[in-house]
Amino acid sequence: MAELDYRSLLETNNYLRTLSDTTYWLCITRTVQESKLFPMNPYMLLSYLNSFYRLPTLLREIDAATPAEELGDRAREVSLKVDTVNAAWGMPAFYLIGREMLMNWGLLRPGDAVEDVVDVLDFSRRFNLAYHRTDGHISNKEFGDRSQFLPERTLQVFEADLHGVTPGDRLHTAATKLVAQLSQYAFLAHCECRIGLHNSGPYNFGEGRQLIVRDFFDLTEGDYPWLDGIATRLPVNNLTIPIVFKDTNFHLMDDWASFEAEPSYNAANIAAVGMYTSDALTDGYVPVGMDNADTLAETMEQYREILNEATADLWKRIATWTREQMIDAGALVYSSVAKDFAHLAGTYRQEDWLSLDDRVQRFKPLMNDEYGRDNLGEMVGLLGFPHQKTNEYTMARYSGLNQNMLTGIPYSVLTDDDFAPTAGDRLSGSSSLPAKNGLWTTSAGRIDLDEYNRRARGFTPAVLQGANRYRDEEWVKWHHGSAEADELYRLAQRGSRNLEGRGSGLRRADLPDAGEGASGADR
Amino acid sequence: MLPLPGRFNGAVRALAAQRFAATGARWKDVVFERQFDLFSLADARAVEQEALDDGYRFDFSATVSLESEPDKYKRPERETPAFTDGGTNADGRRQVGVGDNVIRKSATVTGPVALISRIEQVMGYLADGIPEGTIAVIDDSGGTLTAPIIEGFAGVICLGGTVRSHLGILAREYDVPTLMNCKIDTLSDGDVVELEVTAAPPAADAYETGDTGHARIWLVGNEG
Numbered sequence: 106m107a108e109l110d111y112r113s114l115l116e117t118n119n120y121l122r123t124l125s126d127t128t129y130w131l132c133i134t135r136t137v138q139e140s141k142l143f144p145m146n147p148y149m150l151l152s153y154l155n156s157f158y159r160l161p162t163l164l165r166e167i168d169a170a171t172p173a174e175e176l177g178d179r180a181r182e183v184s185l186k187v188d189t190v191n192a193a194w195g196m197p198a199f200y201l202i203g204r205e206m207l208m209n210w211g212l213l214r215p216g217d218a219v220e221d222v223v224d225v226l227d228f229s230r231r232f233n234l235a236y237h238r239t240d241g242h243i244s245n246k247e248f249g250d251r252s253q254f255l256p257e258r259t260l261q262v263f264e265a266d267l268h269g270v271t272p273g274d275r276l277h278t279a280a281t282k283l284v285a286q287l288s289q290y291a292f293l294a295h296c297e298c299r300i301g302l303h304n305s306g307p308y309n310f311g312e313g314r315q316l317i318v319r320d321f322f323d324l325t326e327g328d329y330p331w332l333d334g335i336a337t338r339l340p341v342n343n344l345t346i347p348i349v350f351k352d353t354n355f356h357l358m359d360d361w362a363s364f365e366a367e368p369s370y371n372a373a374n375i376a377a378v379g380m381y382t383s384d385a386l387t388d389g390y391v392p393v394g395m396d397n398a399d400t401l402a403e404t405m406e407q408y409r410e411i412l413n414e415a416t417a418d419l420w421k422r423i424a425t426w427t428r429e430q431m432i433d434a435g436a437l438v439y440s441s442v443a444k445d446f447a448h449l450a451g452t453y454r455q456e457d458w459l460s461l462d463d464r465v466q467r468f469k470p471l472m473n474d475e476y477g478r479d480n481l482g483e484m485v486g487l488l489g490f491p492h493q494k495t496n497e498y499t500m501a502r503y504s505g506l507n508q509n510m511l512t513g514i515p516y517s518v519l520t521d522d523d524f525a526p527t528a529g530d531r532l533s534g535s536s537s538l539p540a541k542n543g544l545w546t547t548s549a550g551r552i553d554l555d556e557y558n559r560r561a562r563g564f565t566p567a568v569l570q571g572a573n574r575y576r577d578e579e580w581v582k583w584h585h586g587s588a589e590a591d592e593l594y595r596l597a598q599r600g601s602r603n604l605e606g607r608g609s610g611l612r613r614a615d616l617p618d619a620g621e622g623a624s625g626a627d628r
Numbered sequence: 629m630l631p632l633p634g635r636f637n638g639a640v641r642a643l644a645a646q647r648f649a650a651t652g653a654r655w656k657d658v659v660f661e662r663q664f665d666l667f668s669l670a671d672a673r674a675v676e677q678e679a680l681d682d683g684y685r686f687d688f689s690a691t692v693s694l695e696s697e698p699d700k701y702k703r704p705e706r707e708t709p710a711f712t713d714g715g716t717n718a719d720g721r722r723q724v725g726v727g728d729n730v731i732r733k734s735a736t737v738t739g740p741v742a743l744i745s746r747i748e749q750v751m752g753y754l755a756d757g758i759p760e761g762t763i764a765v766i767d768d769s770g771g772t773l774t775a776p777i778i779e780g781f782a783g784v785i786c787l788g789g790t791v792r793s794h795l796g797i798l799a800r801e802y803d804v805p806t807l808m809n810c811k812i813d814t815l816s817d818g819d820v821v822e823l824e825v826t827a828a829p830p831a832a833d834a835y836e837t838g839d840t841g842h843a844r845i846w847l848v849g850n851e852g
Contacts, residue, residue, distance in 0.1 A: 134836065135792055140770030141745060144690040211641040212666055217659050285801035289778065292771040292794055299794065357832075363792070365832055370800060371731070417754060417776040424747050428696045464663065470672040471636055473700060474693045475686040479630040480637070489629050490637075525656045 106165070107223035109526075111519060117226050118513040120243075121201065125511035126502040127246045128198050131361055132485045132510075133503070140297040144428060146477030148296070148435030150206065154465045155440035155534075157203030160196070161221035162530040163447065163457055164228045170450040170562070173228040177235025178569050179449055181254045183383035183390050184320040184345040187449070188303045189245060189252060190362040191442040193236060195300065197229040199439060201511045202484065208512060209490040215512050216524035222514060239578055250357040252305040255318070256578055258597035258609070259390065260308055263316065263347045265603040265616045267377040268398040276398045279405035280378040284346060286412045287321040293419055294323060294332060296435035300442055303362045307355035311613055314376060315355055317364065319346045324412070326543040326551065328444060328459065331422060331434060333543035336415035339408060341382040342546040345390065349377040380405065385448040386557075387548045388566045392600050429537045432472065433461055437536065451562030453554065455541055460534030485510055567596045586610040632679075632686070639675045643667060691746055710787075710811035717846070721822070724815065725845035727807030728834070730791050730799045733825040737783040737805045738848055739763040740818050744774065753777045763823065765815060769793035769808065778802060783823050785810050785845065790835055807843050820849040 107113065138145050167176075180187050204222070207213035233243045239256055242248035270277035291301030306317035321344045323329060325336040350366075353374045357365040364370070380401060381390040394404030423431070437459050447453035483489040488508040499507045518524055544551040549560055567573065576584075576593050584590045591608030598604040603617045629637075644666045651658050651665065658666065680700060688694040688701040714723030739761035744750065750773060758780035766774060769789020778784070778798055784806040786795050791808050799806035805825040815821065827843035834840050 138770075139689060139768065139788060139793075141689070141691055141768035141773040142747070142770065143772060144693055145770070146689065209637055209641075210667070211644040212663070213659065214655065217656075281801075281803075285779070285798065285803075288801045289771060289775050289798050292798070293775045297770045297772045297794065363797075367832075369731075369829055372803065420750075420772075420776045421754075423772075424751065426692075428690070428692045431690070431692055467664065467667065467669040468672055470669070470676045471640075473632075473676070473686040473697075474689040476632045476636055478687070478689060480633040483630060483633050487630075489633075523654055523656050525659045525661070528660055 107220040107227065109220065109223065109519065111516065113223055113227070114514055114516055114519070116230070117223050120197075120226050120230050121222075121511055121513055122509070123244070123247075124194075124197055124201065125509050127244060127360060128194070128202075128485065129488070129501070129510045130246070130503045131194075131359060135359070135361060135363065138298070142423070143297045143431050143435050144472075144474055144477065145297055145435060146481045147472035147474060148432045148477075149439060149481060150472060150477055151432065151436040151461065151465055151468065152439030153199050153203035153206060154468060155203070155436060155462055156196075156199040157207065157218075158462045158464050158528055159440070159457070159532055159534075160200050160443065161218075161224050161528065162532060164225060164443070165530075166452050167446045167450045168228055170452050171446075173231035174235040175569075176446055176449055177232040177238070178574060179385075179566070180232070180236045181238060182256075182259070182566060182568055183387060184303065184318065184322075184343065184381075185383065185385065185449070186300075186303075186322040186343070186445040187232075187443060188320070188362065189305065189360060190303060191300050192446070193229075193233050193244060194360040195439075195442040197226055199442065200225050205484060205490065205493070205510070205512060206480075208492055209484070214524060215515050216518040216521065218526070218528045219514055219518050219524065220526040221528055245358055245360045250359050251307070252358045252362070253308060254305065255308070256597075257581065258594045260316070261594075261611060261616065262390075262597055262601045262604050263379060264310060264613070266392070266395055266601055267347060267349060267379040268395075268401055269377045270375055270398075272373045272375075276378065276402040276405070277372070277375060279402040279409070280346065280348070280375065281372040283405040283409045283412075284319060284348075286409045286416070287324075287344065287346075290324070290336075290412045290416045290419075291321050293416060293423070294329065294335075295438050296431070298435070298438060299361065299363070300438065304358060304364050305362065306358060310349050312351075314349050314351050315353060316347055316349050317355055317358075319348060320344070321346075325415075325546045327545050328441070328453075328455070328541075329434075329438070330459065330538055330541035330543075331419070333539075333541060335419050335422075336411055338411045339415075339546075341384075341393065341548070343382055343384055344393070344408075345381040345383060347379050347381070348375055350374045351376045382548065384548050385445065385561050386564055389568065389597060389599065391548060392602070395602060427537070429469075432469075433536045433538055436461055436465075437538075448557065448561055451558040451560075453558055453561075455554065456534070457532065459538075459541070460532075460536055462532065462534040466535070568593065581609060584609075632684075635679060635684075636675055639678070640667060640671075643671055643675075709813045711813050714813060721846040721848055723844055724821065724847045725785070725810050725812030726841040727785065727810030727843050727845065728791050728830045728840050729825055729827045729843040730796050730806040730808060730829060731803065731825070732827070732829060733805055735826065736822050737763070737825055738820065738822040739782045740820050741765050741785070741815050742817055743815070747773070750774060750777055753780070763821060765812070766795070769795045771795050771798045778804060783807075783825070785812065785821075785823070787812065791829055807845065809840060810845065811841065812845060813847075815847075816850070818850075819847060822846040822848050
């Protein structure tokens with residue numbers, strides 16, 4: 106539980122205001138959220154409220170089992186759904202936007218739930234500091250819209266093992282088609298929102314090349330009840346596809362994990378690709394079909410076929426949903442952005458993350474499409490809620506106007522007493538969606554939830570065990586070639602086609618040519 | 629403040645203030661402990677009903693909203709053409725629209741248009757397939773309405789969004805020639821159009837500067 110003192114409030118408000126500025130910039134410069142299929146804006150508003158009421162309680166349980174900074178370490182080593190858009194930005198932003206809605210309705214005052222706000226933002230800050238430890242920033246925006254959390258030992262394996270491609274060859278075609286299919290399926294499975302997709306990087310791969318890492322999450326049976334029986338031929342729940350581009354500068358990788366490039370993203374500039382999977386139970390990235398270019402192409406073709414069929418199956422299922430079911434599903438996708446923290450900690454319960462709280466259900470009749478669209482627009486674009494105004498002398502970072510999206514905590518809570526410090530920990534909720542009956546797809550196979558939690562509670566990846574956890578890039582710089590550094594690097598090199606057992610101290614020039622068995626791309 | 633948020637939010641605030649005053653208790657003892665006294669499901673229904681009783685009807689965005697609660701939503705009206713100043717070029721073709729090109733191609737794309745806005749149309753294409761060369765006219769910049777069929781179109785005219793919208797992202801991934809943020813004159817199913825997908829995509833700051841709409845759409849022929 107939060108320690109309420111002047112220092113913790115100063116830190117909380119600093120973090121909150123930075124998030125407020127960044128979120129405003131994202132909302133006004135990025136894209137429009139709309140769908141003819143899903144009532145998106147109504148479900149987004151409900152999701153924010155659900156986050157407000159539930160997240161503090163759920164995060165406290167997780168934090169007690171596995172501290173936030175340890176979760177950041179886990180997320181830094183492989184691709185997990187608690188990533189830039191979901192955990193680093195979305196989790197605290199959704200929580201705080203829900204708080205704004207309630208304040209605007211006069212159902213909350215800025216000092217209320219102060220312990221919850223401090224706890225959520227403290228958790229978020231500790232997670233982000235550890236997640237971004239490699240580059241030392243707290244967000245992509247702070248790093249100049251860039252995302253470089255992977256350590257050298259992982260990037261070296263990618264560089265050595267990715268398969269070269271040229272436009273028109275089998276692997277190039279298979280990779281571009283699979284990425285397209287994955288993108289589309291991820292939007293559909295996540296009710297039109299982008300949180301099933303993730304991008305990070307760029308990383309300098311030399312000779313005018315840059316690597317971006319593209320991830321796709323929750324692809325088959327798992328937490329979402331609507332994926333029961335969908336894509337069950339797919340043996341993995343998450344896929345990571347590192348892609349090397351030539352002659353393309355990815356000049357922006359924002360906190361929604363979307364990118365911009367100059368020249369713009371063009372599949373013709375893809376020079377090398379690979380495929381991996383990871384989840385809460387994997388010890389590092391696990392190669393998928395990486396033995397040779399033909400096997401990788403064949404695997405990608407097979408996965409694309411499965412996902413193409415799954416897209417049609419899922420679309421037909423969703424097309425029969427009622428409006429309330431569509432809203433519940435979308436709201437739960439958004440409000441459960443932090444759910445994989447519970448999977449990492451082994452504390453996941455379906456009703457915690459896939460129920461709309463009773464306190465939220467009471468607002469549903471307000472959520473017609475027009476109110477959803479316009480209230481969201483007022484709150485995050487126009488900043489038109491009366492309480493979002495500041496005094497007439499102030500000029501906000503991006504708008505230059507005297508208004509902020511998110512409201513700080515008044516320091517007077519340290520002396521006043523007419524506020525309620527927490528929204529409470531009694532969670533009761535429901536959903537109009539069919540109950541989940543399927544299993545969970547993990548790297549340990551299709552297992553039930555008790556087994557998933559049991560395995561998660563007992564698991565720490567080898568690169569984070571003991572002293573390894575603190576052997577960061579600075580330490581490696583001073584100790585490469587030592588027995589300890591070699592051991593650390595060999596952990597990342599397990600399963601590598603070209604670097605197994607090579608240890609630390611390798612430079613780019615020492616890496617074997619990726620051309621062997623590949624599609625002929627040079628390096 | 630936009631009209632409906634102004635109306636609803638004001639109503640919720642007034643109710644909450646009135647209910648709190650009636651408790652005679654301190655705020656900290658009411659805000660969460662008695663939160664359903666401040667505002668309840670019945671209150672939300674009453675706020676909505678009052679607007680409907682006044683004759684207010686809501687704009688819809690998802691077709692499921694209009695179909696499931698037709699009495700609450702405005703019926704879609706035939707929209708006034710957003711683009712009406714198109715000239716005729718030397719070939720006799722009339723310009724019928726502009727948009728933002730997602731992927732720069734080496735040649736323009738020509739084909740008959742199909743206007744798509746409903747689930748039933750997508751279901752029909754899923755069952756019967758998409759006629760070759762079809763250019764979809766979609767007013768939804770999301771990626772899910774047309775999720776199972778987008779790859780089958782020869783081109784897409786999207787009447788909303790930006791090149792960064794979900795449909796723009798998917799168009800790029802699938803390499804489907806697509807213009808986003810289009811303004812068009814009235815088009816009917818079967819009209820044959822040419823998309824200038826050879827145009828440069830908008831610059832990174834185009835949506836802040838307003839420098840958009842450089843790809844043209846030409847009417848090549850009318851059905852029948």
